[in-house]
Amino acid sequence: MALYRAAPWQKPLSLALLLAALALPTALSALDQAFYIGFATRVLIFALAASSLNLVLGFGGMVSLGHAAFLGAGAYVAAICQQAGINEALIAFPLAMSVAGLFALVVGAVSLRTRGVYFIMITLAFAQMAYYLFVSARSWGGDDGLPLNGRMTLGGLPLASDDALFYAALLALVAAMALFGRLVDARFGRVLQAIRENETRMEALGYPVFRFRLVAFVLGGMVAGLAGALLANLTGLASPNLLQWTQSGTLLVMVIIGGVGYLYGGVVGAVILLMLEETLVGFTAHWHIVLGLLLLAVVLFAPRGVAALFGPARSDEHG
């Protein structure tokens, strides 16, 4: 891998897609397909979660198999906030991000001492701990999860309608992508990618490798927490299933399909995977088999992800 550089067509394309997304709820309502607004919101939220993992995995080179823990933590904070009488997203969402971030700080501080496979497994172990804690926490619903009493308000405006939540999720995704885009190009992102390429050399050059990685890990955790809080609002439930390792696996799969280390890899992967699910469910009850075969095909024939299929986006491919 080499330093990420945005392809020249990326900016106009993403602006065009943003405009299309802005018009989507109106278009779907006009076509009498308003049902799909909820689905589109789900895609946006998972795009946000997968992008946060992409920062950790693609740019930081840290293969975390416990990212769903931060997603789940965010969802639970949102639900607990509402239980405590806080129904304002401007308070609950930052709180969800801080709790997920603090959790990521603890997990990262321990896990980042290990390398390679051991890192994969220790992040998984922490996620499993969180999963079992929530499963056995009876005051938070245990196995059944903690339901929300309707959706929150954002700055006083209710998120109750599907359109409102869609735009809230879109806003969060655009803000996160803008932040990640700037970060990746800034000194922080350059150093992070250099550490991914050659840790020893960066260490020798005097960079605090551990701290750079930890900051990226915590930032990824915070954004995943935000995605979790949004998801709880969408589904009306903070469930321990959100923290299960298969959920972490799904996020990982999204990033790998989309393209590890491409700014929009997480978004592309989330869109592809969820659309595939939605389409395949219509055809056969055993759609998991088809999905599995498609994933195998991606591994064998498009090993660098779908985003990599579209033109050179990396400096090494310019020659």
Place this chain on the structure above:
Amino acid sequence: MLQLILEQTLNGLQFGLMLFLLAAGLTLVFGIMDCINLAHGSLYMVGAYFVAAATQAADSFWIGLGVGVAGAAVLGLVLELTLFRRLYQRDHLSQVLATFALILIANEAVRAIWGPAALLLNPPEALAGPVEIGGFFYPAYRLLIIAVGMAVALLLYLLVARSRVGMWVRAGAANREITESLGINVRALFTAVFVFGAALCALAGGLLGPLLAVQVGMGESVLILAFVVIIIGGIGSIRGALVGSLIVGTVDTLGRALLPSLLRALLPADAASTLGPALASILIYLLMAAILFFKPQGLFPARA
């Protein structure tokens, strides 16, 4: 109380030995071929289904076990030749994605063939009752599992540490090129190791079938435990897998049995009833995090 501890220790030993059957194959594939196989749990599940189906067809547990294990070995052979062989040289992410896909396919295929309900698998009738050992009764079938587990552990140790094939396997793990240039067919060796691992999975699945439910998703939870075992033990080390399995098996079993009552003695009942089960389920993960904190390569690192 003493009897409870004794009984639970035996249960822990039995669980640990079964974990070892899974962890042994996983640690060899992982340590020698450097391949993360998330679908190892699926082999265990499919193996258990094979055993259950064959037992129903043949009306004999032993024939069913033999046929099921053989079937899983054949499945392992097919998977190795068609898919895993291409994955060894790829990065860990590709392996995670491919084997995650295998999990999806295996779960859905099993659901399509045998339906969503759990299959029933009965232990052989001769072993259905309890036997008396040292003044208390213990299920005969569980004793059998312990015996089989110990026999397989011994066999594996002799195979890996004392036999010529075992020497090739260790040599292939240490340096593939040199081993190949000495005229040893490492590719065939890897295939054999993978098939052997698949057979061990099915053996564990078949033996545990009568104690647990044979159902979709049974592989995932046990897979994570097997990973915990090989991380604690050190990837690639059979000895580490054995020690790790026994630690995880006993700590998990004893923790679940004793922690709640222990906490009740120390804490108010309200807090204890919430904290007990939670603490018992996360005990082994805490243990693993602690071991990795002090020994980041596991207890018995295979490569110094």
